[in-house]
Amino acid sequence: MGRIIIIPALLWILIYGIACGSKKDTAGKDKNAPKPPITVQGIILAPDTVSETLNLTGNLMANEETEIRSEVSGRLVRINFNEGSYVNRGQLLIKIDDSELQAELKKIRVRQKLARADEARKKKLLAIKAVSKEEYEISTQGIESLIAEEQALYARIARTEIYAPFAGKIGLRKKSQGAYVTPSDLIATLQNLNPMKLEFQVAERHASLLKEGMNVSFELEGQNKTVSGKLYAIEPKIDPETRTLKVRAQIPNPDGKLIPGAFAKVIFPLQRFDNALLAPIEAVIPELGGQKVFLYKNGKAVATKVKTGIRTTNRIQLTEGVKVGDTLMVTGILQLKDGAPAKVKLTNVVKN
Numbered sequence: 285m286g287r288i289i290i291i292p293a294l295l296w297i298l299i300y301g302i303a304c305g306s307k308k309d310t311a312g313k314d315k316n317a318p319k320p321p322i323t324v325q326g327i328i329l330a331p332d333t334v335s336e337t338l339n340l341t342g343n344l345m346a347n348e349e350t351e352i353r354s355e356v357s358g359r360l361v362r363i364n365f366n367e368g369s370y371v372n373r374g375q376l377l378i379k380i381d382d383s384e385l386q387a388e389l390k391k392i393r394v395r396q397k398l399a400r401a402d403e404a405r406k407k408k409l410l411a412i413k414a415v416s417k418e419e420y421e422i423s424t425q426g427i428e429s430l431i432a433e434e435q436a437l438y439a440r441i442a443r444t445e446i447y448a449p450f451a452g453k454i455g456l457r458k459k460s461q462g463a464y465v466t467p468s469d470l471i472a473t474l475q476n477l478n479p480m481k482l483e484f485q486v487a488e489r490h491a492s493l494l495k496e497g498m499n500v501s502f503e504l505e506g507q508n509k510t511v512s513g514k515l516y517a518i519e520p521k522i523d524p525e526t527r528t529l530k531v532r533a534q535i536p537n538p539d540g541k542l543i544p545g546a547f548a549k550v551i552f553p554l555q556r557f558d559n560a561l562l563a564p565i566e567a568v569i570p571e572l573g574g575q576k577v578f579l580y581k582n583g584k585a586v587a588t589k590v591k592t593g594i595r596t597t598n599r600i601q602l603t604e605g606v607k608v609g610d611t612l613m614v615t616g617i618l619q620l621k622d623g624a625p626a627k628v629k630l631t632n633v634v635k636n
Contacts, residue, residue: 340485367454382441392430484533486552579611579612
């Protein structure tokens with residue numbers, strides 16, 4: 285009986301000891317064993333091309349535009365254009381009645397003829413000292429005064445005719461022939477439509493990047509095509525209310541299909557880099573005082589501070605902190621710590 289009791293007791297002690305030893309060994313292994321590396325996706329940084337493009341709104345304008353108005357009040361006796369037609373530079377557009385002015389001109393010419401005859405007679409009398417020199421000079425001054433009056437009348441007559449200051453297209457008429465018009469009455473508008481102007485505004489922070497000759501493109505409402513032109517003029521002053529800078533581009537319009545006043549969706553590339561290092565936006569982590577990325581070096585994740593530049597839909601330019609050939613971690617980076625072991629699976633990145 286004694287042997288039967290002792291053997292189970294010994295077995296229980298043996299089993300308990302083995303179990304405790306096993307737990308100690310397991311605990312020791314968990315504590316001292318290295319953590320397994322985290323597997324993430326990554327890319328190798330290589331030179332690429334990126335452009336900073338602004339999507340803005342603008343308005344189309346005529347290259348030149350003026351209002352056709354009479355310079356004097358009077359009856360409109362001639363309209364020398366058709367509505368919606370093209371006219372040449374220097375073409376007579378309207379004529380105001382100048383009959384009274386022409387009558388005054390005839391009177392002055394008659395007075396000039398008499399004054400010259402009087403001057404010639406006194407000149408002969410002066411030669412024989414039959415008149416004084418002062419009397420002769422009065423007659424010559426009278427001729428000069430009449431000439432000045434004639435020139436003033438010519439100027440007034442010229443103002444009764446309005447000529448096209450440039451070639452272009454005439455708009456709709458506001459007045460008919462025979463109507464009495466004043467300088468405040470609009471008769472029609474004249475616009476030069478080739479080339480056209482595109483006017484839009486750029487934010488103040490981009491002002492230093494603007495240069496004449498830069499390419500500009502835009503789309504019009506209802507048209508499935510892109511039209512291109514070049515920046516030719518930059519306003520020298522920033523608008524203090526909108527903090528924007530007004531600029532204009534010149535747009536060819538040989539077929540006349542572009543219409544002034546049309547709303548344009550402007551696509552304006554500001555700057556282009558042909559050797560840029562680009563990272564997926566999700567690979568860049570914002571932190572206090574800047575931004576960082578994780579690079580893969582010697583089997584570990586290395587936190588690296590970076591500076592960024594142009595941002596596109598999916599990618600962002602890295603301007604400082606990295607170099608060509610670096611392996612950039614792009615997924616699972618929120619689980620990483622500086623110096624943590626890692627494995628990288630290289631992958632491609634969607635552009636744009």
